[in-house]
Amino acid sequence: MSETRTVNQEAGVNWTTTVWMIIFHTAAIIALFMFSWKALFITLFLWWVSGSLGIGMGFHRLLTHRGYKTPKAVEYFLTLCGTLALEGGAINWVVTHRIHHAHTEVPGLDPHTPREGRWWSHMGWILRGTAQQHEDAVLWRYAPDLMRDRFHFWLNRLYFIPLVALGIILFAWGGWGLMMWGTFLRVTIGLHATWLVNSATHLWGSRRFESSDDSTNNLWVALITFGEGWHNNHHAHPRAARHGVAWYEIDINWWGIRALQLLGLAKDIKLIDTSRRAAPAETTQLRKAA
Ligand SMILES: [Zn+2]
Numbered sequence: 001m002s003e004t005r006t007v008n009q010e011a012g013v014n015w016t017t018t019v020w021m022i023i024f025h026t027a028a029i030i031a032l033f034m035f036s037w038k039a040l041f042i043t044l045f046l047w048w049v050s051g052s053l054g055i056g057m058g059f060h061r062l063l064t065h066r067g068y069k070t071p072k073a074v075e076y077f078l079t080l081c082g083t084l085a086l087e088g089g090a091i092n093w094v095v096t097h098r099i100h101h102a103h104t105e106v107p108g109l110d111p112h113t114p115r116e117g118r119w120w121s122h123m124g125w126i127l128r129g130t131a132q133q134h135e136d137a138v139l140w141r142y143a144p145d146l147m148r149d150r151f152h153f154w155l156n157r158l159y160f161i162p163l164v165a166l167g168i169i170l171f172a173w174g175g176w177g178l179m180m181w182g183t184f185l186r187v188t189i190g191l192h193a194t195w196l197v198n199s200a201t202h203l204w205g206s207r208r209f210e211s212s213d214d215s216t217n218n219l220w221v222a223l224i225t226f227g228e229g230w231h232n233n234h235h236a237h238p239r240a241a242r243h244g245v246a247w248y249e250i251d252i253n254w255w256g257i258r259a260l261q262l263l264g265l266a267k268d269i270k271l272i273d274t275s276r277r278a279a280p281a282e283t284t285q286l287r288k289a290a
């Protein structure tokens, strides 16, 4: 796999983000020495709130791909949960991800393809280049639906406030240990889990669908991202709200959407049409060779 440098990577170090990343990673390591069972369980719960309700069900499957519909109150709640993951404002996240789907693996256009380097696809693109910062014209072009919505417009700019509020609440509730675990350690692990979807599931795993990109299905990435690791299924059918197709493809984000449906809070759910499933790449290559 060639690893070429493009204009995306020449924009220099994003110092504000880099300093914050150093602070979060250092604090995450310090948190390991402040263990308590209470901190562990609350952190696991908050990881699910931010990672599954927020990023997987909210930012990704609802806001980016509109894989299902919810009442506005539910949409706003899921978006608030997503801000707790510190992955930027929802609109910037959505635009970055819609660009990723529009130009997957194209150097200089895909924001984080491993074809430009494995480190770049994981974290490099956050620290250097334009990362998730987009000009207003780009935001309007890729996410006019969200830009027109006052709640999304303002929360996109003030995305860090819910996390700061959570940190204060955790500190008041359980002191330094709980705050360090529930914010710094959780956010740092959550970031790497999300970044592995951009790096690992464009590098390692199996491929059910013969998509034109390098996306893969990967169990261990799926387990730490609540189901986002079935990334080849997702690239082949981006709008589908359910990424785990087979029974063994554990997809907790789908279970959450299904729960919303049972509560009458999710409808018009898009699913993968398995009758249109393409033959696995290996099989096709064998057929071509025959
Ligand atoms: Zn992808």
Ligand SMILES: [Zn+2]
Pocket (backbone or CB within 6 Å): 060, 064, 065, 097, 101, 234, 238
């Ligand atoms: Zn997607």
